[in-house]
Amino acid sequence: MDISTIESENVTTAGPSFPKVAPRRTGRIGVLLTNLGTPDATDYRSVRRYLAEFLSDPRVIEIPKWKWYPILYGIVLNTRPQKTGANYDTIWNREKNESPLRTITRNQVEKLAAAFANEPNVVVDYAMRYGNPSLETGIDRLIQQGCDRIINVPLYPQYSATTTGTANDQFYRALMKLRNMPSVRTLPPYYDEPAFIEALAQSIESHLATLEFEPEVVLASYHGIPISYSEKGDPYYHHCVETTRLLNERLGWPEGRLRTTFQSLFGKEEWIKPYTDATVEGLAKEGVKSIAIVNPGFAADCIETLEEIEGEVREIFIDAGGTNFAHIPCLNESDVGMAMLESLVRRELGGWL
Known part of the structure; x- marks a missing residue:
């Protein structure tokens, strides 16, 4: 066997075997509307689960865990869910069996998607910081639809670490779990726009x-x-x-x-x-x-x-x-509110569209 044969065999057999992964860009852009969140129902367990996630967020409650958790799990989560659930019950959307916040946010998604109908590569969805659908779920849904670029749109006009800050925290935590991470942007606060x-x-x-x-x-x-x-x-x-x-x-x-x-x-x-x-x-x-x-x-x-x-x-x-x-009423899915939101999102998508 001559040296050329040996070299040829080394080239073809050396090194690990990699799976075949399509490296191409899809070119789709995800727009993720993010709001605070809502319990899935008004019963004790649903509201308790929601409040536990919300009130254990160190961005929301800055008291040290060793001091706050005994109060949270020993008192608050044993008493507050009943009252909060009763309050939600007074405004609950009976027809869709959900809170108005979820109904309105979904309507906002539908109207914003319609506004981007002339941009077939734009996909609009929503997520909640607490409760369902989670930010991790929202990101996954956009990726499954071929989005390799995503803009997170926290629906908080004024910035606070307790709202926009924690929404962005959770957004990036979800991204940290991904092997193949999309390119991302976030909408700045728009209190003075x-x-x-x-x-x-x-x-x-x-x-x-x-x-x-x-x-x-x-x-x-x-x-x-x-x-x-x-x-x-x-x-x-x-x-x-x-x-x-x-x-x-x-x-x-x-x-x-x-x-x-x-x-x-x-x-x-x-x-x-x-x-x-x-x-x-x-x-x-x-x-x-x-x-x-x-x-x-x-x-x-x-x-x-x-x-x-x-x-x-x-x-x-x-x-x-x-x-x-x-x-x-809040701006909700009103024509003036959606026109405003569309203008802000289009501006932040500059260079992507």
């Missing part, structure tokens, strides 16, 4: 035009966070205040008619103020008879807007002496 402010203003003006009364005061109520989070550098409070300022400027209202407040307090720690419930009670006692509340921090109506604002806060205002109360 002209398109967002314009969509809010048009929505408010349209709704107020349907009322039989004119609100003396309109509250822009945002979900609160503990003051300590702001002191550590979370920009959320400043983003909320700026949204209100820009919105009032666009509406052209006199100073004091549109006010910023914060809702959905949890625990004993002091949260950013003023509080929505205390504000509406104070307004009623001061003689204000007509108010309206809008929620510029929520992309879709959910338990915090439909049960807390439309239910609990309305009752506080009326019981304190108020007469007329209106809750202005």
Whole structure:
């Protein structure tokens, strides 16, 4: 056997055997709308499972685990699921057997997909930070449809580590499990985007035009966070205040008619103020008879807007002496809201489309 034969045999037999994998790019782009989440049902076990995932997130509850978990698993998760489940039950979508948040988010997906109908390589889907469908599931569904590029779209206009931050955390945790990872982007907070402010203003003006009364005061109520989070550098409070300022400027209202407040307090720690419930009670006692509340921090109506604002806060205002109360719906899947969302997504897809 000559040397050429030996060399030939070494070339053909040496080294490991690799599976044949198609390396080609598919060219499809995934748009993943991400919202907070929802329990799958209103029963104790479903709500407990959801709350356990939500309240064990260190981005949401920054108390050390050794101190927080005995409270969470010993008290909170044994008592809170019943009350939360009852609250969800008052707003539950009976026809589809799901929360309004899931219904609205799915509708947003369908409308955004229709807006991208002229872009056949764009696939739109959704996921939840807590509950189902999970971010891992959402990413997998897009990959299964051939997406090698994905933009995560956290539906939180104002940035907070407790919302956008943890949604991006979970998005990247899911990617860490993949051997073949897609290229990714995330939508920045859009609290001061002209398109967002314009969509809010048009929505408010349209709704107020349907009322039989004119609100003396309109509250822009945002979900609160503990003051300590702001002191550590979370920009959320400043983003909320700026949204209100820009919105009032666009509406052209006199100073004091549109006010910023914060809702959905949890625990004993002091949260950013003023509080929505205390504000509406104070307004009623001061003689204000007509108010309206809008929620510029929520992309879709959910338990915090439909049960807390439309239910609990309305009752506080009326019981304190108020007469007329209106809750202005979130942008949801409205035409102005979807046009705004489409414009932001198209901009962030620059270079990909």
